[in-house]
Amino acid sequence: MTFETRKIEMMQMVEMTKRNSSGSGVCTVETKEPLILMVEDELILLELFKYKFRHLPYRFESRDNGWDGLKAIYELKPDLVILDLMIPGLPGKSLLKELRSNNEIDQPKVLVVSSKNSERDVDDIYSLGADDYVGKPFLLNEMLARIERLLK
Amino acid sequence: MVNSAAGFQAIDALIIGTAILLVITVMLFVTALFTRSVKMLIEWKSNRKHRVHTRNFVQYITGNKTLEQLNAALKKNPGLVKTYFKICSNLQFNVRGSEREKIQRFLEQTEMSNYYIKLLRSKSEKKIIEALHYFKEMEQLQSKFIKKILPLFNHKQPYIRYSAATAMMGCEKVKDRGYALELICRDEELTRLALYELLYKYRKKDKEQWEQEGKFLMGLLKNETVLKKHKCSIAIAMGGIGYYYQSTAMLNYLKELPINDDNTPLIAGLIEGLGMLKSPAVIEEIEKIIPLTNNTLVKKACMNALREINGKEGIQLLFNMLRLDNEPITQIESAIEIIKLDTRSLKSISSMMIPENANKELVSKIESETGYNFYLNTT
Numbered sequence: 001m002t003f004e005t006r007k008i009e010m011m012q013m014v015e016m017t018k019r020n021s022s023g024s025g026v027c028t029v030e031t032k033e034p035l036i037l038m039v040e041d042e043l044i045l046l047e048l049f050k051y052k053f054r055h056l057p058y059r060f061e062s063r064d065n066g067w068d069g070l071k072a073i074y075e076l077k078p079d080l081v082i083l084d085l086m087i088p089g090l091p092g093k094s095l096l097k098e099l100r101s102n103n104e105i106d107q108p109k110v111l112v113v114s115s116k117n118s119e120r121d122v123d124d125i126y127s128l129g130a131d132d133y134v135g136k137p138f139l140l141n142e143m144l145a146r147i148e149r150l151l152k
Numbered sequence: 153m154v155n156s157a158a159g160f161q162a163i164d165a166l167i168i169g170t171a172i173l174l175v176i177t178v179m180l181f182v183t184a185l186f187t188r189s190v191k192m193l194i195e196w197k198s199n200r201k202h203r204v205h206t207r208n209f210v211q212y213i214t215g216n217k218t219l220e221q222l223n224a225a226l227k228k229n230p231g232l233v234k235t236y237f238k239i240c241s242n243l244q245f246n247v248r249g250s251e252r253e254k255i256q257r258f259l260e261q262t263e264m265s266n267y268y269i270k271l272l273r274s275k276s277e278k279k280i281i282e283a284l285h286y287f288k289e290m291e292q293l294q295s296k297f298i299k300k301i302l303p304l305f306n307h308k309q310p311y312i313r314y315s316a317a318t319a320m321m322g323c324e325k326v327k328d329r330g331y332a333l334e335l336i337c338r339d340e341e342l343t344r345l346a347l348y349e350l351l352y353k354y355r356k357k358d359k360e361q362w363e364q365e366g367k368f369l370m371g372l373l374k375n376e377t378v379l380k381k382h383k384c385s386i387a388i389a390m391g392g393i394g395y396y397y398q399s400t401a402m403l404n405y406l407k408e409l410p411i412n413d414d415n416t417p418l419i420a421g422l423i424e425g426l427g428m429l430k431s432p433a434v435i436e437e438i439e440k441i442i443p444l445t446n447n448t449l450v451k452k453a454c455m456n457a458l459r460e461i462n463g464k465e466g467i468q469l470l471f472n473m474l475r476l477d478n479e480p481i482t483q484i485e486s487a488i489e490i491i492k493l494d495t496r497s498l499k500s501i502s503s504m505m506i507p508e509n510a511n512k513e514l515v516s517k518i519e520s521e522t523g524y525n526f527y528l529n530t531t
Contacts, residue, residue, distance in 0.1 A: 022400070042204055042242055042246065043202070043242075044206050044209070044210070044239055044242050044243045044246075045204065045243070045246055047203075047206045047207055047210045048210050048213065048214075048243070051207075051210045051211070051214055052214065113243075136245070136246050137244075137245065137246055137248040137252070138246070138247060138248065139245050139247070139248060139249045140247060140251055141249075
């Protein structure tokens, strides 16, 4: 499936989500706990964060590829997206670009996690609209502190 | 009558043939479906197993399971070693700090190491490589493993020799890591890139070790058994890594070396390494060496060093090289370097004639990099 076809599919979904949320009768449950969506293909990291967030006041969702990640952002409307740049399907940078260029949704905070640590890469990430960046390998506690700060 | 009977027989044969073909197709379809289902089932089971053990490992990392509990699982089922190793190496790439320390503690467990030591003794190259991957993941290779790994430096497969050297870079003592470097630097098949990777792993953060490391590398440069081409890479890496305290020793050694074909790789490496260390004293040596050699490798190293040092003296020397050199390649490459250093030099360069026998490809390379047309003398 081409990028354009996937994009059209996504836009249709955004439309549907908008219609649903604007009084079409679908009831959404309001929860106070912020929702975190992690887009990462490394199972061990997903499990680690899932386990960590279990004891914290956050809801946690994960997707293991770019297309599913973008779809979940539109569907679930997370408060924070933890985004790995090297993911299968739609690459992380393209996902971020696509997300930030969409004016029709509430923009979530995006924390980028990447092993590309050169100054140029970090500069690129911020210019694409990331709110924060953590290089791999990271300190788990530092990561959690940044997440907390972004969600305040 | 005869004709219609033959016709019926032909139709019967056709029907039987079609039926046989149909049966064969159905059988093939069922076999394919069965094989696919079995494959999917195995994959699903393996994924489920992987997920369960990933969760167990996460619980160990987060402090909800003890090392003893994981060890008990390994003792019960030694087949899990591979699964846990895969989980460890995936996580190790992503985290540092206390989580990484926990991973290392787990990797050091006897159940894990015994399994991979057994694999090291295997005749299968694939299994040996698998075992070496385990030892490469260890941040500190215990001395009891060194003896098991050293014989692999004589293995016929170059990748195994290289992997053995990489695993040895985890040794705590400089002399052990250095010994592995010395062995691998006798290897004709070791590539320059592989050696650089080893040298960067050789470096540790400990200050005391840092001082010993540089001295040991300097010793390797003077070691007769080390191949000349590898000496060149070592000298460059010494500059790249930044063993500043060795710059005087490197410079003195450069002065000592007679300029001949045999020594050119080492001379080139030392010049480039000193350039990376930004040692201004090397400029004087370059001035002495340039008129005495026609070796392109050395000339290129001189240019790289001068670019690194980036001083006025460097630019002046490059001008001289450009004027005096007979080789069009050096003239043109120097021109590119000068332009990179100082764009105002374009006029001076254009005033020098580009030789008629100059390689047109290189001339167009300068022009494309600088936007300058030498023949029209315009930008």
